[in-house]
Amino acid sequence: MNIKYAQIIVNNRSSQVDRPYTYIIDEELKDIVKEGMRVVIPFGRGNKLIKGIVIKIIGNTPYKNGLKKVVDVLDDKPLISKKLIDLSIWMKEYYLSSYLDAFQPVLPPGDFKEINTFIELVDKKNHDNVNEEEAKIISYLGNKEKTLLEYCKKDLRINNINKILNDLEFKGIIETTIDVKTTVEKRTEKWIQILDTNLSLLDIYNNIGTRATKQREIMEYIFDTQDISFKELSKKLNTTLSTVREVEKKGLVKIYDKEINREPIKKDIKYYKKHDLSLSQKNIFNKIMNSIEKQSERNKFLLHGVTGSGKTEIYLQLVEEMLKSGKDSIILVPEISLTPQTIDRFVGRFGDLVAVLHSRLSYGERFDEWRKIREGKVKIVVGARSAVFAPFKNLGIIIIDEEHEATYKSSQSPKYNTIEVAEKRVELENGILVLGSATPSLETYYESLNGRFTLLELNERVNNYKLPEVVVVDMRDELNKGNKSIFSTELHNAIDENLKKGKQTILFLNRRGFSTFISCRNCGYVVKCNNCDISMTYHRNIHKLRCHYCGLSINPPNICPVCKSEYIRYFGIGTEKVEEITREFFPQARIERMDMDTTSKKGSHEKILGNMKDGNIDILIGTQMISKGLDFKNVTLVGIIAADVTLNLPDFRAPEKTFQLVTQVAGRAGRGEESGKVILQTYDPEHYSINFSKAHDYKRFYTTEISLRKEFLYPPFLSLISLLIYGENNNKVATAANEVYNLIIKDINWIEKDNIDKYIIGPYPAPLEKIKNNYRWQILIKSKEENLNILKSLLKRVCIENQYKLKIDDVKISIDIDPNSIL
Known part of the structure; x- marks a missing residue:
């Protein structure tokens, strides 16, 4: 017997179980289980049934004794593709994160445990070529609306039901979709449908009678459409639902709930006309297109164009070429405030082929957009950082506009750099990457001069x-x-x-804010946040002091709490104060x-x-x-x-x-x-x-700044790793920081002892020493590229696996590879 094994990531955040577990795939499931599917497995001594994700299927394993079996499969199709699985595993290794954290960005928005597969009978007539078990499923689905896969399994108890469902879907008799059952209710609207399409308008009038003129008007309006939303009907005829219910009682129509997609692109967007490219724009466009046609390995570009030079029109025309060749496109912008304008241009040019992904969408909107992308209903995604993980099956291009922006670096684990992730993704998908900026980051520009990116330059604004x-x-x-x-x-x-x-x-x-801080002129006391030890910002519109790190708000003092003087003054300035003075x-x-x-409210x-x-x-x-x-x-x-x-x-x-x-x-x-x-x-x-x-x-700035970076051993000449050790007890945090430091310098053998302080800085209290009641200590490590993997391996042993048995129960350690800021 040819046994298959599944390597599965379990849904458990404990670092002790942060590894793939191997399970046997039974004969009846071996053609069903695929990489990227969720399965039910027995876990731990008590064999508690939990959910996990299959990340690899193998034909052999050295650990055959005592292996448990996969109990059930929750999906009929993989939730995530093989390429996105590979991307997640790369992120886990590169950014030293846990498996669950590394897979979170590529999974559907929200909690993957709560996603459910629904089955619906879509062809209710053509059932000639079905076997007995298939007929049983068709009969069960009958006139039901969408039915949960798990209910279908439980009620029918048919062996190998997943394979039979796959066959029925292939025949076009059923359709499967995914949704989030427990956290997002489907959005529905009332629709009205004519019941007997054979009736003439005269028959309908006779049925209604001469007095019910509004009912006759309703039927006359929907006679040709047969099916209409109540919202539209109400707007056109100024009618009420109770009037429609009277028509329903006469057996002429039925009122039903229809599922409506949550659409984040709500307004009517005007067509954004195509512009002729200037000679400079055309040269850049042609260079990128040539690399695609020749399938060149030089598939990563930096478009350095002055502000207003027409970078967006080049992006739009590149995406148009991708559409012609059947490929998908991802366009990233750094700020949510830029998304509306970018949406206007891309939707204005490409209409319904565009989806949007960013953090201001509601949870339901995000899920619906993700599902549209996964099902191939759109070909273009516009969004912020996380849109780099959009689940396209045929990705052709990733465009990252304003590539220098700090928001492209994630502050949550995995602390990924979007540009590095995009590079890896186009490598896996055989696509191309275009970075654009008027002020590229020093690292990107340095890499373009050294051949990692192809440098393309636009030195004039559009129309000169x-x-x-x-x-x-x-x-x-x-x-x-x-x-x-x-x-x-x-x-x-x-x-x-x-x-x-x-x-x-x-x-x-x-x-932002009204004043930067409030201080006493007599003794110098500054009002600071008790949780963060950072000066609080005064907001005049609410007459409150607010901490911009933990959100704490307090009333401003009238007298100094230290010296009791009344010389409390407002210092500094924020946008709120600028507004008042203006x-x-x-x-x-x-x-x-x-x-x-x-702009905290949606749509602001x-x-x-x-x-x-x-x-x-x-x-x-x-x-x-x-x-x-x-x-x-x-x-x-x-x-x-x-x-x-x-x-x-x-x-x-x-x-x-x-x-x-x-x-x-x-x-x-x-x-x-x-x-x-x-x-x-x-x-x-x-x-x-x-x-x-x-x-x-830019070029003279780059030349000046790069020489300073080289002299003081900062990126791009060395990689930087920030270790942040934090907790509520300052003594424990300081002790842990020193112990981590000692273990690192003991194990590092490529740095001469006299140069340790040059390459390992700290441990010392972080510039922002206390945030959200946590004291923070920092160690900065500078490493040459060739030593980076050895250093990561050491940090994994010391900080993640705790092989040296440090007492860090009350202390947390955050590792940031190439941090954007060392504050």
Whole structure:
């Protein structure tokens, strides 16, 4: 007998069971069980039945004694493809995560245990070529609506039922779908259907009678359509459900519930016309298409194009070519605020072929979109980071716009980098990867110069529109002149002038809230969060101090809790304060604010951006969510209130982030026929990141910054690994951090003892020392590429498997490979 074995990941988060378990696949199941399916298995000493996912099927195993058998199969088709299984296993190894965490992103949204397979009889007539068991199933399904597979199994008790169901589906007699039974109710609407299609309109009138004119009107309206939603009928005829029920009582119609897909793309989107590519755009498009046609190994591209150079039109035309060849496309954007505009363009061009995946969708909407993708009903996905895992079967291209953005790095386990995952996915799927940015990350640009990506450059804006003039204002000079306002004289006058011309203005400050912190002028006390030991931000609209890390809100004090003085003052500035001051200075202007606080409600991004696009806003104030990708032709002025906010963070990437933010937000100006102007306010006008962003000079910024990275041994010259050790007892956390450090330096033999401090930094309290009542200690390790796998293996033994028996019961360790930030 040819026995098969399944390697199964069990649904248990304990690190002790974080490995595949081998089970025997019985003869009756061996043609049914496939990789990516969920199965029921006996687990542990008590043989408790639990659910797991098959990640591999093998023909032999050295561990044959005492193996248990797969009890049941829950799916008729794999939930996840073999390629996505391979991707998950790669993530688990590369990012040192658990199996369950690594598989979570590729599984359907939510809890995979709660997904159910439903069966429906779709062909109720053609049953000539069915055997006895098939006929039994058809009879059971009868006139039922969708029936749970597990009920069908339980009631019929037919051996090998999965295979029979597969045969019936192949014949087109039944259809199987998946849904989430326990957590998402199906969305239904009332529909009305004519019962006897042979009746003439005259027969119907006679049945209703002459007095019931509304009932006659209803039947006349639905006579041709035969089937209509009550919502549409009610809107057209201004009728009520009770009137329709009267018609139903006369046996003319039936009212039933019809399942409706939850559609996240709710508004009517206008057609987005195809534009002719410029010569530069066409050259780039042709280079990418040539690599596809020749199936070249050089299948990864960096499109470095100045703001407004027409990168999106190239993306759209590449996707069009993918559609022609029957391939699927994934388009990623870094911010939810960019999604509406990107959706407008892709849906405007490709209509119903587009699905959307991002975190602002409801759970039901996310599941419906995922299911549409898996069933092949759409060919294009637009979304944020997690859309890289969209379950396409024939993926042709992944496009990552604004590839430099920090949001492409996951902060949850597995702490994956979307670009690395996309690279691996196109390798597995034989697709292509296109990264786009006006300000590529230093690592990506370095890799493109060294051949990992093919560098493509767009140096001019579409229609040769000029890049905006950037004026740097030294705020120290403003103070010396007696101007204590947040607006320099130049910015104030420019806003005033813009309003008179009927043009729009964007004001940017990368800090939300009203005041940065509240402090006592007498003793220096600063109000900090008790859970996080971080200064709290004052929000005037709710008159509360709020911690932006744990969400704690408290009332602001009137007197200092330390020295009891009344000299409590509000320091710093946030977008809320900018909004208030702007309203005072420009009372006639229509002003909106766009930050995390004003966009927490569903649909709020779309509403604000729609008002801006329609010219209903004169001045838009916002954080980094307005700094990139947005394209408003009437914006001719951008004011950067304080460019120093990101520049002074204790992070080696601070100059790069400042350059990117300033360049990106400057790029929102002058995207129409009229030239734009940017006024950049700073207390450090001589800093190289300010100077190079003023000149829109990415290459000189790159040259300066890359030499500093090389000198101080930072990426891309070395890989960086951050170990964060945290817990509620500071002494235990500090002790564990020191023990981990000692084990690492004891085992590392490729670093000379004199250079340990150069390559292993710490342990020390993290820059944000306490968050959510957890004390945090950090160890940073720098490693050359050739030593990375050995180092990961060591960290796995020390931190994950705890082979050295460290006392870390009350302490957690988070490993971040190539962190985006070391705060």
